[in-house]
Amino acid sequence: MPREHMWRYLVMAAFFAIFGSLILYKTFSIQNSPQAEVFLRQGEFYSREHDVIQPPRGIIYDRNGNILAGNRTVYEIGADLASVRDPHAIALALSALVGADYNTVLERASIPASASSVYVVLANYVLPEKVNLLKSYDVTREAEPMDSTRCSNDPALFALRCEAQLARSYPERDLASNLLGFVNRESLGYFGVEQQYQNLLAGQPENIWIPVAPTRVQERPEVPAGASLVLTIDREIQAMVEDTLDAHITQTGAESGTVIVMDPKTGELLAMASTPRMDLNEFQNYGDIYTNEVPYNRAIGEIYEPGSIFKVITAAAALDQGVVTPETEYEDRGVYTIGGITIRNWNNRAWGLQTVQGCMQHSLNVCLAWMGEKLGQEKFYEYVDRFGFGHTTGVDMAGEQSGTVKRPGDPNWYLADLGANTFGQGIAVTPIQMVMAVSAFVNDGQMVIPHIVKAVIQDGSQYNVAPQFAGQPISAETARTMTDMLATSLEGESSLALVAGYRLAGKTGTAQIPVPTGYEENQTNTSFIGWGPVEDPRFIVFVWLERPETSTWASEVASPLFADIVERLVVLQGIPPNFQNIGTVSNSGQGSQQ
Amino acid sequence: MRNKSYVQAHSQTPWRRQMQMIGFFAAAVAALALLAGLYLNVTARASTIGRHVQSLQNERIRLQQQIENMESQLASLTSNEAMQARATQLGFAPVQPGAVTYLTVEGYRGRPNLQLAPRAGGQFIGVPRLPEAYTESLLDWVGKLFDEYGFGLLGGY
Numbered sequence: 167m168p169r170e171h172m173w174r175y176l177v178m179a180a181f182f183a184i185f186g187s188l189i190l191y192k193t194f195s196i197q198n199s200p201q202a203e204v205f206l207r208q209g210e211f212y213s214r215e216h217d218v219i220q221p222p223r224g225i226i227y228d229r230n231g232n233i234l235a236g237n238r239t240v241y242e243i244g245a246d247l248a249s250v251r252d253p254h255a256i257a258l259a260l261s262a263l264v265g266a267d268y269n270t271v272l273e274r275a276s277i278p279a280s281a282s283s284v285y286v287v288l289a290n291y292v293l294p295e296k297v298n299l300l301k302s303y304d305v306t307r308e309a310e311p312m313d314s315t316r317c318s319n320d321p322a323l324f325a326l327r328c329e330a331q332l333a334r335s336y337p338e339r340d341l342a343s344n345l346l347g348f349v350n351r352e353s354l355g356y357f358g359v360e361q362q363y364q365n366l367l368a369g370q371p372e373n374i375w376i377p378v379a380p381t382r383v384q385e386r387p388e389v390p391a392g393a394s395l396v397l398t399i400d401r402e403i404q405a406m407v408e409d410t411l412d413a414h415i416t417q418t419g420a421e422s423g424t425v426i427v428m429d430p431k432t433g434e435l436l437a438m439a440s441t442p443r444m445d446l447n448e449f450q451n452y453g454d455i456y457t458n459e460v461p462y463n464r465a466i467g468e469i470y471e472p473g474s475i476f477k478v479i480t481a482a483a484a485l486d487q488g489v490v491t492p493e494t495e496y497e498d499r500g501v502y503t504i505g506g507i508t509i510r511n512w513n514n515r516a517w518g519l520q521t522v523q524g525c526m527q528h529s530l531n532v533c534l535a536w537m538g539e540k541l542g543q544e545k546f547y548e549y550v551d552r553f554g555f556g557h558t559t560g561v562d563m564a565g566e567q568s569g570t571v572k573r574p575g576d577p578n579w580y581l582a583d584l585g586a587n588t589f590g591q592g593i594a595v596t597p598i599q600m601v602m603a604v605s606a607f608v609n610d611g612q613m614v615i616p617h618i619v620k621a622v623i624q625d626g627s628q629y630n631v632a633p634q635f636a637g638q639p640i641s642a643e644t645a646r647t648m649t650d651m652l653a654t655s656l657e658g659e660s661s662l663a664l665v666a667g668y669r670l671a672g673k674t675g676t677a678q679i680p681v682p683t684g685y686e687e688n689q690t691n692t693s694f695i696g697w698g699p700v701e702d703p704r705f706i707v708f709v710w711l712e713r714p715e716t717s718t719w720a721s722e723v724a725s726p727l728f729a730d731i732v733e734r735l736v737v738l739q740g741i742p743p744n745f746q747n748i749g750t751v752s753n754s755g756q757g758s759q760q
Numbered sequence: 761m762r763n764k765s766y767v768q769a770h771s772q773t774p775w776r777r778q779m780q781m782i783g784f785f786a787a788a789v790a791a792l793a794l795l796a797g798l799y800l801n802v803t804a805r806a807s808t809i810g811r812h813v814q815s816l817q818n819e820r821i822r823l824q825q826q827i828e829n830m831e832s833q834l835a836s837l838t839s840n841e842a843m844q845a846r847a848t849q850l851g852f853a854p855v856q857p858g859a860v861t862y863l864t865v866e867g868y869r870g871r872p873n874l875q876l877a878p879r880a881g882g883q884f885i886g887v888p889r890l891p892e893a894y895t896e897s898l899l900d901w902v903g904k905l906f907d908e909y910g911f912g913l914l915g916g917y
Contacts, residue, residue, distance in 0.1 A: 222824065222825075222828055225831075227874070227876070229873075229874060230871075230874060231874050231876065232835070232838070232840075233831065233832065233835035236828065236831055236832035236835055237828040237829070237831075237832060238828070238829050238832045238833075239825050239826070239828070239829040294829075330822065330825055331825075332825055332828055332829075335832040335835075335836075337832055337835035337836040337839050338835075338839050338840060338841070339839070339841070341839075341840060341841070379807075379810075380806070380807040380808075380810030380811045380814065381803055381806045381807050381810055381897055382810070382897075383810035383811075383813050383814055385813075385817075386817050394876070396874055396876065401840050402840065405840045405841075405844075620873075620874075621873075621874070621876075623876050623877045626877055626878070627877055627878055627879065627880040628875060628876060628877040628878065628879055628880065629879075629880045630873070630879070665857075666857075667857075733857050734854075734857075736857065737855060737857055737860055740862070740870070742862035742864070743862075
């Protein structure tokens with residue numbers, strides 16, 4: 167190398183050395199500058215994307231595995247704002263094919279793309295059929311495949327993105343709607359099972375960060391789906407009960423109706439129906455259907471004065487305390503004065519000498535008021551409490567009411583209340599409370615807690631729900647005596663509640679409806695609660711028709727509804743007849759049970 | 761004397777020393793290029809597989825949604841209302857109580873309880889996990905090798 171050129175190499179070497187050193191210095195200084203942390207955070211932020219893994223909501227089955235609530239695919243349609251070419255075309259296509267509002271879509275699709283406005287949602291909960299229309303919008307081009315997030319094959323709609331997601335689906339539509347409840351678009355359960363088991367059904371969503379660099383791809387965590395529930399409800403029985411109830415509401419002109427069917431030994435609810443009902447897939451109509459504070463499920467959410475069906479509680483308490491026996495005699499003079507009020511029988515008639523059996527058979531208010539006073543206020547309300555009135559039953563559905571019971575010592579309680587309460591007036595209960603109370607007559611005095619969930623399926627395992635009992639308000643002997651007395655009563659009255667071939671026990675209830683000024687004239691609540699077959703009870707059936715028009719008497723409107731349900735129920739449950747009762751009942755006369 | 765002049769002649773040949781330096785430099789560059797190429801190749805393959813894994817994960821989510829959707833569709837097609845309508849169409853009618861003949865079968869306890877999953881406390885089904893070989897980079901793999909054979913100590917453990 168000629169020495170005269172050596173300086174050139176030295177200059178170049180010095181230049182690169184200094185330049186390299188400056189780069190190293192700058193790199194080092196940036197990494198240790200106060201802004202370094204911000205840069206690192208930004209780098210970290212842009213190296214990954216945030217995502218929320220929403221587990222599928224658990225499925226709700228009936229007791230035979232039929233799906234009552236599942237999930238279906240719906241689409242969120244949005245626009246990648248940087249790719250929007252023609253907002254008018256997008257608005258036109260979405261309004262024509264999807265049914266979205268033209269102006270709203272146009273307004274949103276016209277937002278200029280910026281760092282803060284990248285993507286905008288144009289329509290949500292769009293059904294797959296409508297998305298298919300979009301995907302094949304331009305007939306001259308091949309349709310977009312279903313797994314592509316691009317919505318359309320038309321160049322003017324390339325900015326549209328269709329993201330599939332799961333939404334609640336109710337294949338049986340309005341069947342069992344009162345007990346299921348519904349899920350809104352924010353995946354929150356309302357009413358019934360959906361609300362009660364919201365956390366269990368919804369599962370736990372998980373927030374994850376997905377690396378942008380494909381070399382750093384990570385496995386998506388396994389987020390377990392929400393727990394599935396097997397209900398105690400039998401779909402066929404539920405459908406039969408709803409159909410029968412609707413038919414009787416139409417026949418009687420009743421304002422509303424409620425039916426509960428329960429397995430008395432396990433507390434499993436086989437059916438529960440009330441009106442109105444709604445197609446759960448169109449839950450947005452809730453406000454139009456349930457107006458004026460109408461309860462979503464009357465069986466657990468509406469309290470009413472039960473009337474004479476409550477006499478079974480008074481009679482059971484008196485029998486259990488030994489105050490009376492079925493053969494104890496009482497001279498019914500047609501009136502009974504207690505606490506300054508005069509109590510009369512349902513037909514304002516004196517029935518003369520009656521046994522307790524006769525008092526129940528003819529549903530005599532006077533006799534029951536006498537029985538209540540003989541029992542004493544302290545004992546009477548102790549039994550009311552032991553039978554669970556004034557408390558929720560604990561049934562696993564959202565929206566249960568506890569009822570209203572005035573007790574001695576309460577500022578608004580008077581001795582007259584004792585008289586009225588003995589035959590079910592002046593006390594407010596829910597249908598489910600009546601069913602739970604009566605279950606004591608079937609289970610040797612033990613009350614079973616009604617429940618709707620039979621099993622929970624979580625993390626691949628099934629957890630079966632065992633029956634639970636809510637105490638023993640009466641002895642086993644009293645329970646058997648009550649059942650026998652009420653079965654004999656029905657037979658003695660040739661009640662319209664009887665079903666050929668099956669021995670049943672039960673009681674009618676015709677109750678006046680309270681208003682602020684007293685009680686309504688010519689309007690009643692008619693109900694019936696019964697169980698059978700008496701030898702080995704398989705069901706308790708409670709029916710309630712509110713304000714029927716064809717008759718104000720439960721024996722004429724509620725009893726036939728009970729009989730119609732039981733007649734079909736025994737077939738669906740496969741219960742063979744084994745009792746030769748009077749079979750068909752003459753419609754000529756009204757039974758003397760209220 | 762002859763020996764000495766020979767050594768001097770060899771060591772004083774400038775082009776030999778330059779060639780030697782160039783040779784070393786070229787070998788270093790070639791080695792670096794080889795490593796870089798290898799790294800690029802492995803990274804590219806990892807990227808491709810990574811994308812494939814991502815698309816499979818998305819596909820799995822899509823299929824899960826499809827299964828849920830189809831289950832709901834099937835439930836709609838076999839709903840009580842649909843089945844009743846179909847039965848009526850085929851000429852069936854609800855059985856009347858008097859028309860039922862009951863047959864007692866000794867030992868038959870009725871329809872068993874629905875069992876959709878093993879009872880709690882039964883068999884545990886483990887969740888399959890993606891092997892690390894599918895996600896680790898070349899450097900991760902080399903680092904693991906170093907750790908495995910104790911070279912990690914050199915790194916200051």
